[in-house]
Amino acid sequence: xxxxxxxxxxxxxxxxxxxxxEFKVFTRRFMRNPLGLVGLVIVVVLLFCAAFAPLLxxxxxxxxxxxxxxxxxxxxxxxxADELGRDIYSRILYGSQLTLLIVGLVIVxxxxxxxxxxxxxGTVGGWxxxxxxxxxxxxxxxxxxxxxxxxxxxLGPGITNAALAITLTAxxxxxxxxxxxxxxxxxxxxxxxxxLAGASEFRIIVFHVIPMxxxxxxxxxxxxxAGIILTAAGLGFIGLGAQPPLPEWGAMISTGRKFIFDQxxxxxxxxxxxxxxxxxxxxxxxALRDLLDPHLRQRK
Amino acid sequence: xxxxxxxxIDIGSWLITVAITLIGLAALTFFIGRxxxxxxxxxxxxxxxxxxVYQKVYLELGLDKPIWQQFIEYLGKLLRGDxxxxxxxxxxxxxxxxxxxxxTLxxxxxxxxxxxxxGVPxxxxxxxxxxxWPDHLLRVVGxxxxSVPVFWLGLVGLFVFYYLLGWVSGPGQLDVFFVGVVDRITGSILxxxxxxxxxxxxxxxxxxxxxxALLLGxxxxxxxxxxxxxxxxxxxSREYVxxxxLKGASEFRAVAGHALRNAAIPLVTVIAxxxxxxxxxxxxIETIFSWPGIGNYxxxxxxxxxxxxxxxxxxxxxxxxxxxxxxxxxxxxxxDPRSREFAK
Numbered sequence: 029x030x031x032x033x034x035x036x037x038x039x040x041x042x043x044x045x046x047x048x049x050e051f052k053v054f055t056r057r058f059m060r061n062p063l064g065l066v067g068l069v070i071v072v073v074l075l076f077c078a079a080f081a082p083l084l085x086x087x088x089x090x091x092x093x094x095x096x097x098x099x100x101x102x103x104x105x106x107x108x109a110d111e112l113g114r115d116i117y118s119r120i121l122y123g124s125q126l127t128l129l130i131v132g133l134v135i136v137x138x139x140x141x142x143x144x145x146x147x148x149x150g151t152v153g154g155w156x157x158x159x160x161x162x163x164x165x166x167x168x169x170x171x172x173x174x175x176x177x178x179x180x181x182x183l184g185p186g187i188t189n190a191a192l193a194i195t196l197t198a199x200x201x202x203x204x205x206x207x208x209x210x211x212x213x214x215x216x217x218x219x220x221x222x223x224l225a226g227a228s229e230f231r232i233i234v235f236h237v238i239p240m241x242x243x244x245x246x247x248x249x250x251x252x253x254a255g256i257i258l259t260a261a262g263l264g265f266i267g268l269g270a271q272p273p274l275p276e277w278g279a280m281i282s283t284g285r286k287f288i289f290d291q292x293x294x295x296x297x298x299x300x301x302x303x304x305x306x307x308x309x310x311x312x313x314x315a316l317r318d319l320l321d322p323h324l325r326q327r328k
Numbered sequence: 329x330x331x332x333x334x335x336x337i338d339i340g341s342w343l344i345t346v347a348i349t350l351i352g353l354a355a356l357t358f359f360i361g362r363x364x365x366x367x368x369x370x371x372x373x374x375x376x377x378x379x380x381v382y383q384k385v386y387l388e389l390g391l392d393k394p395i396w397q398q399f400i401e402y403l404g405k406l407l408r409g410d411x412x413x414x415x416x417x418x419x420x421x422x423x424x425x426x427x428x429x430x431x432t433l434x435x436x437x438x439x440x441x442x443x444x445x446x447g448v449p450x451x452x453x454x455x456x457x458x459x460x461w462p463d464h465l466l467r468v469v470g471x472x473x474x475s476v477p478v479f480w481l482g483l484v485g486l487f488v489f490y491y492l493l494g495w496v497s498g499p500g501q502l503d504v505f506f507v508g509v510v511d512r513i514t515g516s517i518l519x520x521x522x523x524x525x526x527x528x529x530x531x532x533x534x535x536x537x538x539x540x541a542l543l544l545g546x547x548x549x550x551x552x553x554x555x556x557x558x559x560x561x562x563x564x565s566r567e568y569v570x571x572x573x574l575k576g577a578s579e580f581r582a583v584a585g586h587a588l589r590n591a592a593i594p595l596v597t598v599i600a601x602x603x604x605x606x607x608x609x610x611x612x613i614e615t616i617f618s619w620p621g622i623g624n625y626x627x628x629x630x631x632x633x634x635x636x637x638x639x640x641x642x643x644x645x646x647x648x649x650x651x652x653x654x655x656x657x658x659x660x661x662x663x664d665p666r667s668r669e670f671a672k
Contacts, residue, residue, distance in 0.1 A: 063468075166352030169653060170646040171608035174626070178357070178642045181630055182364040254475055261477050262612055266627060281480055285616075288483050289491045296487075299480030307475035314471070 057319055064315020070308025078124040087115035089122040089275050098291045108293040111283060116293065119275035120301050126187065126276045127305065130260045130269075131253050133191035134198055139249055141195070142202020147237045149203065150210025152229060161207070164200045172197040172255075173262055180268040187276075190269040194259050198252060205248055209241040243320050250313035254306035261302045277302050346654050351403070353646045357639045358402050363395070411643065412636035416629060421640035424625060429644065430515025431501060432614065432621030435540060436606040442545025443552050443606075444599055450549070451556020455564055456583060466553065473550025478543060478609055482616035485539050497535040499618040506532055540617045547609045548602040555598040556591065563587040593664045600656030604649040 035042045058064055077084060086106065093113035101108040107116040149160040167175070172194075179193035180186075210233075213219055219236055227236075263269040264278025272279065277298040284295030369385050370377075377385075390398050405412075411421035454466040489495045497503065501517055510517070510524045518537075521529040563569065564587050572582040611623030618624065622641050629637035 063464075162348055162352065166349055166356065169349055169650045170353060170356065170642070171604065171649055173608050173611060174642050174645055175356070177611070177626070177630070178360050178638055179364070181635065181638050182360045258475075258477055262479060265477075265479050265612070266615070266630065268630070278477070281477070281483070285483060288487050292487055295480070295483050299477055299484065302477045302480065303472075303475055306477075307471065310471050310475050 054319060058315060061315045061318065063311045064318075067308045067311025067313075067315060070304060071312055074124055074128070074305050074308065077121050078128050081118075081121040081125060085115075085118035085121050087118045089114060089119040090273050098287060098294065100291070101293055107297045108291070110280070110294050111287065116280075116297050119280065120277070120298060123275040123277045123280065123298070123301070124305075126270055126274060127257060127260070127302075130187060130191050130194070131256050133188070134194045134256045134260075135249055135253065137191075137195045138198035138252075139202050139245060142199035142204075143206045143238060143241060143245055145199070146203035146206025146208075147210045147233050147241060150207035151214050151233050151237050153214075157207075160203070164203045167197065167200040168204075170197075173259055176259060176263060177266065177268065180263060185268045185271055187270045187274070190260060190263045193263070194256055197259075198256065201248065201252075202245055205244055206238075206241040209244060210237045213237050213240045247313065247317045247320050250309055250316050254309040254313065257302060257306045257309070342654075342657075346650070349650050350647065353643065353650065354403055354406055355399065357643050357646075358399055360642075361635055361639045362389075362391075362398065362402075406643070411640035414629065414634055414637040414640075416632035416634045416637065421636050424637065425622065425640055425644050427515075428620060428622050428625045431517070431619060432607065432610050432623060434516040434518065435537065435614070435619060435621060436544060436603065436610050438537065438541040439544025439606050439610075440548055440599070440603050442541060443548030443602065446545065447549035447552030448556050448595065450553040452560050452583065452588060454553065454557040455560035458561060458564075463557075467557075470550045470553045473546050474554075478547050479612040479616050481546075482540065482543055482613055485543060486616070489539055496539045497532065499616070501533065501536055501620055502529065503532055503536075536617075540613050540619060544606050544609055544613055548606050551602050551605065552595075552598060556595060559591040559594050559598075560587060563591045566590075593660060596659050596663060597656040600652045600659070604652045607645050607648060 058068075086104075091114065093109070096105065096109045096113040098111060099105050099109040099113065105115050105117070107120065110116055110119070145160050145164070149157045175197045176190070176193040179196060180189050183189040183193065213236070219232060222232060222236060260269055261276075261278030261281070264276045265282045267279070267282060270276035270279055272283075280298040281295045281302075284291070284293075284298070287294050288296075369382055369389065369391065386392070390401055393401075409422050411425070413419070414421045414424055417424055450466050450469070454463045457463050486498065490498045501507075506529050510521045510526055510529055513520050513523055517533045518530060521527075521533060564583070566587075568590075569582055569587050572586045573579075577586070607622075610619075610621060611626060613619070614621045614623035615627045622645065626638055626641040629641070
């Protein structure tokens with residue numbers, strides 16, 4: 029039995045204990061969701077592969093070996109070799125780093141942009157709100173992949189440009205989400221209280237509105253990662269993402285396309301990698317939404 | 329306020345919204361085409377152009393004018409249907425687009441029909457057996473559809489069903505020796521061949537279309553079934569369903585006749601939106617299946633560095649997307665009397 033800490037004598041410890049208890053409840057509920065666990069395992073494995081790619085790889089992912097062109101899966105080439113005789117297994121491992129890089133770049137840029145625009149829009153209201161939401165609507169109204177495609181076509185191909193283009197298409201949903209939360213929070217008693225106490229709009233947005241939006245934004249982020257991976261792979265497949273010789277999964281499918289009928293493994297294996305990873309994020313996102321989404325929680 | 333005036337204001341503000349969104353879309357493509365490239369002229373004429381050619385294109389593009397004036401002119405051109413000339417086909421982009429669009433429309437319409445016919449019952453079943461095994465199974469089917477890269481699935485599909493099993497025809501819209509046999513009337517190969525009475529071509533077209541259409545259908549099914557599930561879950565827990573059951577309505581009647589009918593209204597929006605999503609999904613699918621549609625056009629223009637064509641295609645799909653959004657809005661209002669109430 030844990031001793032209940034004295035709230036008055038030791039407030040920090042009490043807060044910590046409360047957090048810990050909340051975390052335990054959260055973990056227990058998460059453990060009850062088998063699909064969510066599967067998703068978590070996939071994501072952890074992905075992180076592991078990316079972190080230890082040099083140790084796990086059996087070959088140099090960039091070193092061509094013309095004698096082994098398009099070799100079938102075997103003891104040396106676990107998942108076969110591509111059109112230049114490079115080991116597909118090793119390339120997939122290194123490719124996981126690229127995938128994480130793109131997802132990371134997009135998430136750290138698009139979520140804060142959307143969050144800030146949405147929070148400001150919802151809290152300040154008026155003309156700011158109208159203008160911001162019109163802009164958001166325009167971006168939402170265009171198919172994501174096409175917009176990203178046009179952007180990269182203008183900027184030139186490459187990983188950073190692809191990430192930038194995906195960011196430009198990924199922020200509007202966050203803005204919508206954050207605005208909806210901000211509209212609820214804006215007139216709540218505690219925000220009125222800090223406003224009366226003389227807090228500036230800036231302070232209200234940063235310390236009181238944005239934190240309230242975070243939980244739904246995080247859930248949305250997990251879902252989005254799957255979409256980002258697919259869009260990035262699509263751009264790579266079209267030839268606008270990472271450029272050769274980088275082992276980006278979408279680009280790998282694109283080169284394997286020519287050999288699909290005779291050397292099916294070249295295009296199939298990277299596809300399975302993309303599918304597994306994006307399924308992992310989707311499963312995890314589903315589970316997190318069930319647990320974290322304040323709206324769903326209230327309904328239960 | 330009296331009713332006709334209110335309706336007038338409603339329609340007016342709705343039209344303004346549509347117009348603003350469309351102008352925003354044009355601004356975006358303008359930005360991508362003119363502002364983003366460091367030198368739009370170079371991206372057209374290439375590095376090796378002589379100064380005379382450079383100067384000529386520079387003036388043709390109107391780059392010597394202020395940017396807002398360029399934008400106004402750009403808008404004016406768009407309104408007149410002038411999307412510029414495609415450098416790779418040397419035809420006006422609009423002609424090209426109208427040429428390729430019917431094939432895309434045909435493919436995505438059939439994809440949508442598949443998605444709705446399978447997706448809605450799946451979602452209903454999922455909601456009816458909430459948290460039971462059918463629900464888990466169907467959710468996984470949907471999640472897989474969400475997670476799989478559609479272009480990869482196309483490749484694997486071709487490998488399995490065309491190469492290994494030989495059940496369907498390969499890439500392209502028709503077998504080579506059928507191409508150009510049927511007169512182009514609507515642009516949709518199924519309708520055209522049926523009008524011409526060429527049933528052999530009709531069935532050949534079907535065997536070419538079935539795989540990409542099924543893939544697009546699966547792609548939209550994932551979204552449709554998921555949304556149907558959540559809407560139906562909400563409806564099934566309402567009291568009117570309980571009332572219907574208490575009054576002795578059969579389960580089928582309570583679910584299909586009462587709950588689904590109420591769920592149908594939000595589903596219209598969902599279906600319209602997924603139609604837009606299909607147009608996007610078809611870009612990748614068309615490149616895999618060498619389908620002569622907008623997606624393939626944009627794809628091949630990308631490699632020819634043909635920005636007019638790329639942006640024209642983006643603009644067209646964007647406009648269709650926006651119009652679909654607006655249409656779903658209108659349908660929603662037309663179908664659900666409650667949504668009309670809150671108009672002030």
